[in-house]
Amino acid sequence: MDISSRLIKIVEMVPMSDTVADIGTDHGYVLIELLKRKKIKRGIASDNKEMPLEKARKNAVAENVENSMDFRLGSGFKTLKEGEVNGAVIAGMGGILIRELLENDMDVIKHLDFILLQPAQNPEILRKYLYQHHYRILEEELVREDRRFYEYLMVKYDPVESEPLVNHLDYVVGDLLLKKQHPLLKDYLTSKIKELEEIKEKINLTSVNAKRKSDDIILKIKELRSVRDGSDG
Template structure:
C-alpha cells in the first residue's frame, strides 16, 4: 500500500506500538498502512459522515484488519473516551475547525500523548488557539505534494501558557525555523506571494476595511521578508 507524500509524512510521525485514532479518516488509509506495517497495535477510525466511513470499512475488510480497527461514526474527538487511545491524527481540515474539535473534547485532548494536526488553511488561527490553551508544539514539518506545501503540527498538552515573542510565528511555525525545514524558504516565498496577490486584487478599492486589509498584508509581507533574511 502506497500513501501520498502528505499522508506518509503524517503516518511516520506516529509512535511505534501506539493505539491510534484517526479523526476524519476518510478511506482509512493511514490506520490500514500503519497496521499492515506493524507499527501500531490498534486503531480507531472515525468520521462524521457515513460515506467515508463505508470507504474505510471496505479498506479494512480488504486488508483483513477487522480485529484491529474500530470504525466509529461521529464528530471529532467525541467518539473517544479519555485514556482510550494514545495518539490522534486530525488531518485535512481547516485550522478553525481543528481548534473547535479540540475545544469541544478538551479533557480527551489533554489526556493524549501526542496529537498530529494537519490544517488545510488558517494554521495561524490554530497556532493561536494552541498557545492560548496551553498546548505545547513539539514538532512541525512541511511536506510538498504536487504544487502545494502542507503544514503538519505535532502537539501535546503541556499545561503551561507560552508567550510567543513575535507574531510572525503564528504564520510560520517557530519549530520550522529552529530546525530550518528544507521547504522553509519556499514556504515563506509562497506566503509572501499570497499576500501580494491579495493586495493586487483589492488595491484601488475604497473603504476602511480595504485599507486595513492592505495594511495588514503589507505588515505580514515585511515580517516574512525579515524572517527570510534571518533564515538565509
C-alpha cells in the same frame, strides 16, 4: 495500497503506540499503513459520515487489518472514551474546525500523549490557538505535494505550558520550523508572500479601512521577507 506523500508524512511522524484514533478518517489509509508497518497495535477510525467509514472498512478488509480496527460514527473526539487511545490524528480539516473539535472534548484530549494535526486551511489560526491554550508543540513539519504546502503540528495538552509567540508574523510560521531551518521553509515563506501580494493587488483603496488593510499586508510581507532572507543564516 498507494498513498500520497502528505499521508506518508503522518505515518512517519506517529510514534510507536498501542492505540491511535484517526478523527475524520476518510478512507482509513493512515491507520491501515500504521498497522501494516506495526507502528500501532490497534486503530480507531472515526468519522461523522457513514460513507467514509464504509470505505475505510472495505480498505481494511482488502489489506487484512480489519480485525485490528474499530469503526465509529460520530463527531470529533466524542467517539472516544477517556484514556482509550495513546494519540490521535486529525488531517485534512480546516484549522478553524480543528480548533472547535479540540475545544469541545478536553476531557479526552487531556489524556492523550500526542495529537498530530494537519490543517488544510487556516493553519495560522490553529497555531495561534495552540500556543495560547496550553499546548506543547512537540514537532512541526512541512511537506510539498503537487505545488501545495502542508503543515504538520505534533502537540500535547500541557496545563502548565502556554507561551504565545511574540514576533512571528501572526503565527504564519512556528518556532520549531525556524529553529531547525526546515529545507522547505524558504519556499514556503515565498508562497505566503505571493499569496499576500495577490490579496493586496485586489484591494480597492477607496476607504480608510481598505488603506489600513493594505498597510497591514505590506508590513506582513516585509516581515516575511526578512524571516525568509535570514532563514539561511
